[in-house]
Amino acid sequence: MVKGNDEVDAMRRRVVVARARLRALLPAAADREPPVDPQTGERWDRFNILGHMSEFPTFWSAELAAAIESGAEFGRQPGSTNRHDAVAGGAAAGEGALKRQVARGIENVLALLVKLQPADLDRTINMRGRGEVTVRWALENLLVGHLEEHCNQLYALTIKG
Numbered sequence: 168m169v170k171g172n173d174e175v176d177a178m179r180r181r182v183v184v185a186r187a188r189l190r191a192l193l194p195a196a197a198d199r200e201p202p203v204d205p206q207t208g209e210r211w212d213r214f215n216i217l218g219h220m221s222e223f224p225t226f227w228s229a230e231l232a233a234a235i236e237s238g239a240e241f242g243r244q245p246g247s248t249n250r251h252d253a254v255a256g257g258a259a260a261g262e263g264a265l266k267r268q269v270a271r272g273i274e275n276v277l278a279l280l281v282k283l284q285p286a287d288l289d290r291t292i293n294m295r296g297r298g299e300v301t302v303r304w305a306l307e308n309l310l311v312g313h314l315e316e317h318c319n320q321l322y323a324l325t326i327k328g
Contacts, residue, residue, distance in 0.1 A: 172285050174303075178311045179280045185314045186273045189220075189266065193325045201324055213324055217265035220317050224272030227309040228279045234292040235283075235302060242295030276310050 203210050211219075226243075234241035260268075288303040 174288060175280055175283050175285060178306060179277060181311050181315060182273060182276050182280065185318045186270070188318045188322065189269060189273075192321055199324055211320070213321060214260075214262070214265070216317055216321050216324075217262065217269060218260065220314070221260070221265045221268035221272065224269070224276050224310060224314060227305075227313075228272070228275040231292075231302070231305055231309070232279055232282070234294075234305075235287060235290065238292070240293045240295050242297070244295070273314070276314070279310075280306075 201210050201212050230241040233239060283302070288301065288306075290302045291299045292302060292305065294300050294305065
């Protein structure tokens with residue numbers, strides 16, 4: 168197996184582990200008070216995190232797939248409130264609904280990874296507001312690593328975290 172295949176397979180495995188961790192998450196009653204983010208001053212609870220996670224995997228999977236396919240610029244449109252709305256609306260949606268949306272988003276990430284060829288990782292695509300990035304960078308920062316980061320954030324809230 169070549170390095171590129173190993174790298175894509177490793178990304179898939181990381182997403183599968185994140186999916187399993189989300190399924191095993193303790194109930195909200197086990198949560199601690201969330202810490203304040205020193206950079207933003209925000210304090211995200213479980214519902215804010217799950218709200219965000221219910222939106223970004225589906226959004227970024229579709230954006231990346233389109234950019235890889237067509238070469239078109241990808242990213243959030245100026246003035247878009249989808250991310251903010253998902254974060255703010257998490258509690259209203261309820262944990263069960265959020266987890267189902269997150270699970271669908273994770274399946275979208277896995278479907279994107281299955282379609283990738285090793286050479287795709289080094290391709291450059293244009294991200295709105297950032298410019299040229301590699302597919303590898305986008306996968307790591309917008310999807311795979313981002314998913315892991317928020318799983319860790321959820322687990323840090325739990326008493327046993």
